[in-house]
Amino acid sequence: MQLDQLHYAILNELQLNARMSNAEIGRRIGLTAPAVAERIKKMQEEGIIKSFTAAVEFSKLDYLQRVMIAIKLPPDNIPGFLKEAEKTEGITKIVHTTGEYCFFIDMVLKSTEELVPVLNKLRKFGETTTFSILAVPVDSKAVRL
């Protein structure tokens, strides 16, 4: 798919406020609402836009325990690990990396006790290191495209 400056302009607006109307986006970048709607739809179909989400401050909703779990695991265990992790409630993000740790998992929990069964489950696949999250100073910050 060929992207032009207008596609990038739309993505910039949607990163800043995903609930902006097509008409408002169009006004800001110089397109009509149907044209904006069409471009957004296409970018979703192409997988360039994965989803539109609300960034929720979980610490204000009794999710007092937030953790970053790093896990180092043998390659053969990756599919099984991912299948298990994807269906674990509270996991919001999984990043696969090179280096000392293979995966970084972001998770929110209501209490420390909830963490125990999760770690027991994940430990079957590899060695885990859990970091307690004190704060998230920057979350879902837009990238200027």
Place this chain on the structure above:
Amino acid sequence: MQLDQLHYAILNELQLNARMSNAEIGRRIGLTAPAVAERIKKMQEEGIIKSFTAAVEFSKLDYLQRVMIAIKLPPDNIPGFLKEAEKTEGITKIVHTTGEYCFFIDMVLKSTEELVPVLNKLRKFGETTTFSILAVPVDSKAVRL
């Protein structure tokens, strides 16, 4: 602020699709559109909803280098580090943790060269470890509230 089941229902819908109309949310949970609009506005004012964002697949936009930077730094350096990191283009998330590393930074870049000045800047505050991101199997996954 006192939250009831309808607030949680709204947050669930918005996590799944932030562009859903107030009318549609209302239909799903049994409220009128104005009532939904007012609750969303209040949750934004309270900081329960931080923002509405589009989850962009940066790997499809020439952001071929994505990294997770872990940084360990003395407490006195935290304010200076944050100030610097917050204005660094490409950083999408900063998590402050306990444990071996103090902060985890998510960053997208167009090339490896761009990483050099960033790391030189951050190294003034503490010891960095950079992990190259191979994939993001789960991103901005909703938490069932």
Place this chain on the structure above:
DNA sequence: CGTGAAATAATACAATA
């Protein structure tokens, strides 16, 4: 929080560059 009226926006689709 709901209702109802006015303004605004989304959508479908024909026309067109």
Place this chain on the structure above:
DNA sequence: TATTGTATTATTTCACG
């Protein structure tokens, strides 16, 4: 092929109960 104009439908907004 992608955008625009237009008509129709839907939604948002706001005053009032």
